[in-house]
Amino acid sequence: MRFLALLRKELRECLPWLLLAAIILLAIGGFILRDAQLHEWYRPSPSRFPSGSIMKWYDFTIHPPLSPVGPVLLLTSIGLGLALGARQFWVPHFTRTWGFTIHRSLTRSTILCAKFTAAIIAFVISLGTVWLALYWYSSHPALFSMLPVKRVFIEGWLFILLGLVVYLGTALTGLSTARWYTSKIFGLAFAAIVIFPVILQWRLGWAFALIIISALILLSQTINAFSEREF
Amino acid sequence: MKPNNISKYIAAPSGILMTLLILLIAVLFLQGIILQTASVLTYEKHRAAKNQTDQDKDLTEEEKRFDRIRNSQKEFLHDGTIHLVHRPQRSSRHSDEPEKVQIYDANDNLLWQGFKDKIPYQYLSWSGPRPHQYHRFTHKWMKNIQMITPEFSQVLEIPITSPDKTRQIWRYHPNKDFFIGYDTAGQKIGHIGSTGFTHSKDHAKPFGKFKSFTAWTLQHSHNPILLWQTARRIYQINFEKQHVRLLFESTESDIKMAAPHMWWSFKPGTIEHEMAKNYRPTIRCLTEDGKHHLIMRNPDQTITVTPPADWWTDALQLTATKDDIFLCCRDTETRPPSRFKPYDFYLQWYRKFEGKPHKEWIELYKLDNQANLHLLNRFEWTAPPGAHPKVSAIPFRTRIQRSVAVFSTPLYDLAWYLLGREFFIKHYRDKDFFAGFARATAEIRPASSICNWLLGLAMTVFTLCHAWPRRTSWQKLTFWLVFVLAFNLAGLLTYLALNHTSLIKCPACGKRRGLTQPNCIRCGAQLPPPQPRKSDLIFN
Numbered sequence: 001m002r003f004l005a006l007l008r009k010e011l012r013e014c015l016p017w018l019l020l021a022a023i024i025l026l027a028i029g030g031f032i033l034r035d036a037q038l039h040e041w042y043r044p045s046p047s048r049f050p051s052g053s054i055m056k057w058y059d060f061t062i063h064p065p066l067s068p069v070g071p072v073l074l075l076t077s078i079g080l081g082l083a084l085g086a087r088q089f090w091v092p093h094f095t096r097t098w099g100f101t102i103h104r105s106l107t108r109s110t111i112l113c114a115k116f117t118a119a120i121i122a123f124v125i126s127l128g129t130v131w132l133a134l135y136w137y138s139s140h141p142a143l144f145s146m147l148p149v150k151r152v153f154i155e156g157w158l159f160i161l162l163g164l165v166v167y168l169g170t171a172l173t174g175l176s177t178a179r180w181y182t183s184k185i186f187g188l189a190f191a192a193i194v195i196f197p198v199i200l201q202w203r204l205g206w207a208f209a210l211i212i213i214s215a216l217i218l219l220s221q222t223i224n225a226f227s228e229r230e231f
Numbered sequence: 232m233k234p235n236n237i238s239k240y241i242a243a244p245s246g247i248l249m250t251l252l253i254l255l256i257a258v259l260f261l262q263g264i265i266l267q268t269a270s271v272l273t274y275e276k277h278r279a280a281k282n283q284t285d286q287d288k289d290l291t292e293e294e295k296r297f298d299r300i301r302n303s304q305k306e307f308l309h310d311g312t313i314h315l316v317h318r319p320q321r322s323s324r325h326s327d328e329p330e331k332v333q334i335y336d337a338n339d340n341l342l343w344q345g346f347k348d349k350i351p352y353q354y355l356s357w358s359g360p361r362p363h364q365y366h367r368f369t370h371k372w373m374k375n376i377q378m379i380t381p382e383f384s385q386v387l388e389i390p391i392t393s394p395d396k397t398r399q400i401w402r403y404h405p406n407k408d409f410f411i412g413y414d415t416a417g418q419k420i421g422h423i424g425s426t427g428f429t430h431s432k433d434h435a436k437p438f439g440k441f442k443s444f445t446a447w448t449l450q451h452s453h454n455p456i457l458l459w460q461t462a463r464r465i466y467q468i469n470f471e472k473q474h475v476r477l478l479f480e481s482t483e484s485d486i487k488m489a490a491p492h493m494w495w496s497f498k499p500g501t502i503e504h505e506m507a508k509n510y511r512p513t514i515r516c517l518t519e520d521g522k523h524h525l526i527m528r529n530p531d532q533t534i535t536v537t538p539p540a541d542w543w544t545d546a547l548q549l550t551a552t553k554d555d556i557f558l559c560c561r562d563t564e565t566r567p568p569s570r571f572k573p574y575d576f577y578l579q580w581y582r583k584f585e586g587k588p589h590k591e592w593i594e595l596y597k598l599d600n601q602a603n604l605h606l607l608n609r610f611e612w613t614a615p616p617g618a619h620p621k622v623s624a625i626p627f628r629t630r631i632q633r634s635v636a637v638f639s640t641p642l643y644d645l646a647w648y649l650l651g652r653e654f655f656i657k658h659y660r661d662k663d664f665f666a667g668f669a670r671a672t673a674e675i676r677p678a679s680s681i682c683n684w685l686l687g688l689a690m691t692v693f694t695l696c697h698a699w700p701r702r703t704s705w706q707k708l709t710f711w712l713v714f715v716l717a718f719n720l721a722g723l724l725t726y727l728a729l730n731h732t733s734l735i736k737c738p739a740c741g742k743r744r745g746l747t748q749p750n751c752i753r754c755g756a757q758l759p760p761p762q763p764r765k766s767d768l769i770f771n
Contacts, residue, residue, distance in 0.1 A: 043397065049390075052450040052498040057368035060387055060446065060455075067382040074381050141417030146400070152383045183250065183728045190249045193256060197664040202377040202384070217245040224242030 002106055003114055010088065010118030017083040022126035025076045029069040029134045036065040037143050064148040066138050066156075073156055077127055077163030078195070084122060085170025088115045093174065098231040112226050119167050123160055131156045154204055161211045162198060166191045168218035175225040187218060247714075250728050254721040255640070262635045262675045269631035276627060296339070297588075297615040303335065305593045306354035307559070309552065311607030313337050313593070314352060337610055355557055356506055357548040358492030358515045369443045377405060389446075389470050391454050401470050408437030410470075421473070425466070428473040439464055442486065447495035458514075460489050465514065465526070479526050479533065484519040491515075492550060494528075511551040517544065525549045525556065534602045549598075556598040557607075563591040563614075586616050636677045637686055638720040643676035683719065690723045691716045701732050701745030702752055 036042055042065045049055060092098045101111055135153045138144055169191025178184040194214040201207040290298065303315035315335040329346040336342055343351060368387075376385040389410070391399040399420060401410045409424035411432075421428055422435035429435050439461035446455040454471040458478075463486060465479040494512040497503040516524040521544045523536040536558065538544055543566055548559040565584045568576055592611040596604040647655065655673045677683035694715045695708075702708045711730070715722040737744045739756030750757055 049392070049448055049453045049455060051448050051452050052496050053448055054366045054495055055446040055448065055455055056365045057372065057444075057446070058365070060368070060389060061372075061376050061385045062388045063385050064383060070383045071381040145397070145415055145417070146388075147413075147417050149386055149402075155379050155383050158379065178731075182731060186250055186253055186728075189253050193253065199379050199381060200664040200667070201379055202374050204379075207379060216241075217249050220241040220245045221249070 002104075003110055006101075006106065006111065006114040007117055010114050011121065013087055014084055014118050014122045017080060017087065018122040018126040021076050021080040021083075022130050025069075025072060025127060025130045026133075028072045029130065030137075032068045032072075033065060033134060033137055036138075040145065042067075042146060062146070064138070064152050065144055065146065066134065066148055066152055069134060070156070070159070073127065073131060074159045074162065074199075077123070077159050078166050079163075080123065080126065081163040081166030081191075082170050084119050085167045085174060088119070089171045089174030102231050108227055109223075112223060115171075120164070123164055123167075127160045127163065128157075131160065151204065158198060158204075158207055158211065161208075161215075162195055165194055165211060165215050165218065168215060168222055172218055172222045172225060175222060175229055177229060187221070190214065190218065247725065247729065251718065251721060251725045254724045254728070255718070258638060258721045258724075259671055259675065262638065263671070265635050266628070266632060266674065269628045273626055273628040294615055297613060300339070300612045301591070301614045305610060306352075307557075307595050307608065308352060309355060309555075311595050311597075313595070313608055313610045314342065314354070315339075316350075318347075353509075355550055355552075355559075356492070356510065357550050357559060358490040358513065367443050367445050370441050373405065373441055389455055389457065391471055394453070399470070405441075407435075408439070408441070409435045410468075412470075412473075423468065423470070423473065423475060425464075425475065425477075427475045438466065443489075445491065450496050450498070456495075458489075458491060458494065460486060462486065465489055465516065478514065479516060479524060481516075481518050481524070484522075486516055487519050488517045489514055509552055511553060513549070513551050515549045517547075523547055523549060525551065527551050527556075532600075534598065534600065536598065536602045536604075558596040558598055558604065560594045560596065561592075562594075564589040588613050588616050590614075632674065633678075633680070636675050637680060637682045639675045639677045639683065640718045640721060641677055641679075641683060641687065642717060643672045644679055646672055647676050687716050687719050690719065694723060694726055697727075698730065700734055700743040700752070701730060701747065703745070703748045 042063060049059065092101060102108070104111075131153075135148065135156065138148050141147060166188075169187040169189075172187030173184055176184040176187065191214070194210065198207045198210050201210070299317055300315060303317040306314050306316055308314065313336075315337075317333045317335065318330060319333060320331065329348050331345065332347045332350065333344040334342045334350070334352070373387070376387065378384060387403040389401040389403075390397045391401070397415065399412055399414055401412045401423065403410050409422055411422055412420035414420055421430045422432055423429075424435040425438045426434070426436045438459060442460045442462060444457050444459045446457050448455055452471070457466075457468040457470075459466040459468055463481050464477060465486070467476045467478055468474075469476075491514045492512070493503075493507045493510045494514060497507055512528040514526040516526060518524065521538065523538065523544070524533060525536070526533045534556070536547075536549070538547060538560075542560060543562045546561040550557050550559075565580075568580050590611060591614050592609060594609045595607045597607050598604060655669045691712050694712055698708050698711055711726050715726055718725065732745045732747050734743045734745060736742070737751045737754060737756060738759045739751060740754035742751075742753050744751045744753065746758070
């Protein structure tokens with residue numbers, strides 16, 4: 001019960017960011033897909049292939065209609081990670097409200113667990129469901145003549161997981177007691193660095209492995225920092 | 232696991248790993264910026280020096296003749312006669328003006344001069360080394376289109392169109408290694424694999440490890456035909472007719488290179504279309520065992536040429552006219568060493584020929600149907616010393632590279648030796664993260680430099696001086712010393728980032744001590760109690 005009460009409190013605090021991220025992704029993503037459906041800009045024109053000629057290979061490589069949604073999803077996910085991390089681990093420090101959360105009849109691990117659960121729920125509800133809806137819309141044969149491959153759907157989830165890594169990096173930076181010009185910023189820097197090898201990767205398995213390993217590195221340090229820090 | 236255990240066993244190594252990665256990348260960035268600046272400066276210096284040399288160059292008539300012969304294009308007539316086609320002034324690539332050429336015979340007599348498009352001779356046409364980069368989709372591009380990127384990965388699709396709209400889409404699935412066809416309603420039509428068209432997915436067979444493809448359209452058609460090359464096979468795929476034809480299979484070794492010549496149809500009225508009338512469509516295929524295979528059409532025929540061991544197999548060319556098959560062989564005394572040799576090996580080879588004249592030659596052979604070689608003509612010339620200019624001192628960039636590499640971790644060298652030179656060179660042109668790592672490692676590895684080890688030792692001594700009063704246990708101290716020695720500058724910065732504790736003077740022994748240990752590491756005295764303050768009266 002205490003955990004659920006704490007979770008509700010965390011979700012209440014996350015709600016504005018959760019809604020904002022969902023609205024941004026839904027509005028921009030929906031507009032892009034509607035535009036793709038009406039104008040079919042993703043489909044190469046048949047006149048591209050003149051008779052009796054050698055063809056250029058890039059005439060055969062096609063981006064899915066969802067491709068302009070990708071940067072929006074990635075940026076929204078990173079933004080949501082930053083916002084939630086800052087809301088949960090930085091704002092209580094500035095407003096001096098850590099005491100209200102810490103000095104309850106709850107263990108620190110329960111408090112941390114409630115924060116993480118709230119963040120995961122926020123990501124799944126705001127970005128996961130909207131991404132699912134956008135993918136489902138683009139997979140409709142009556143609306144689009146080119147259907148996306150399943151791989152694109154998985155790549156979208158990788159972007160959402162990257163947002164969670166940024167969230168953990170922000171949390172670690174928020175909990176660190178070091179000076180900002182020393183190792184305080186390292187959590188966030190590490191999360192930023194992880195984004196590059198993941199999006200410059202062509203093997204999905206390796207990308208997932210990179211995200212899991214980096215998330216574990218950040219998670220273990222966040223738990224340690226939260227358990228040992230004096231508030 | 233309890234949070235305390237996590238903090239004990241996982242968090243500390245995670246923190247070290249994270250900090251080390253960040254600082255390794257930071258050091259790498261700095262090294263990269265310095266190297267790029269050095270590259271720009273070297274290029275400017277090189278260009279200025281080259282301009283100066285060109286101005287100072289004053290060749291004698293004999294040297295000019297040697298230079299002209301060397302730079303002339305060596306062309307063969309169908310009867311084997313050689314002509315030297317010289318371009319006195321190379322026009323700009325974007326110039327519309329036709330280029331002027333001079334044609335000499337083997338005895339250096341001028342036969343003809345005029346514009347290039349008016350040449351009165353018909354020379355043998357050879358398959359180029361490879362189709363143009365825009366026409367050849369390689370396995371590296373296949374990886375690139377699968378890269379996740381912020382805009383998601385791309386797919387390879389072959390459209391089948393009627394004049395005004397797309398009728399079918401054939402999508403390549405890299406994991407399954409065959410094509411799946413869809414109609415405009417998104418319904419599956421069938422599958423195209425190595426065994427041809429099938430309706431059932433279970434009967435579709437993969438093509439094999441993809442290497443490259445080239446696509447073209449026939450006359451009066453807008454639908455592409457693919458020449459699909461795998462590690463051991465070459466297929467021709469016609470999607471409109473849903474037909475797959477195996478053109479060549481190498482049973483003994485992998486295909487190194489495949490170069491088509493007149494294989495596709497050209498638009499009527501073009502030079503290529505006129506030229507194609509005299510030739511049989513061919514694909515020259517070089518396999519890893521050094522054999523050349525010539526796949527011919529009209530009629531279908533394949534011959535295999537096994538060149539003598541001392542020939543330069545990479546410089547061979549083959550062609551088939553309507554009547555004969557020809558082989559052209561170029562060679563030089565200064566044949567470059569094979570790939571994947573150490574840099575010093577190349578430098579040694581270069582220094583052997585720098586500033587010296589050397590022999591080069593070209594030979595034309597006619598082949599019979601059993602691939603026996605009959606020499607038709609041979610032309611030999613002496614290349615002037617300028618072809619291999621003297622190497623001055625070590626280039627500026629290389630000196631900077633060596634200086635910058637002093638700050639790298641010796642573990643890059645370990646990766647270099649374990650994975651091998653071939654691994655790094657093969658991955659050099661890829662664009663994914665590991666290719667980037669391979670490039671960076673190759674550029675800034677210390678190459679077992681003594682300076683690198685000396686700097687590492689100096690940093691270890693500094694770490695010892697810094698850690699001695701702060702030490703909490705011998706194991707930790709030893710770990711950090713080994714760590715700094717192994718990771719050089721990044722290791723030292725990691726140590727400093729994670730061990731920045733203040734020092735105080737021990738009130739008992741008067742020596743400096745860290746604050747992470749309650750007892751003084753030297754005398755064992757405890758930390759002194761804080762000075763009494765006025766507020767203590769309230770709290771106590």
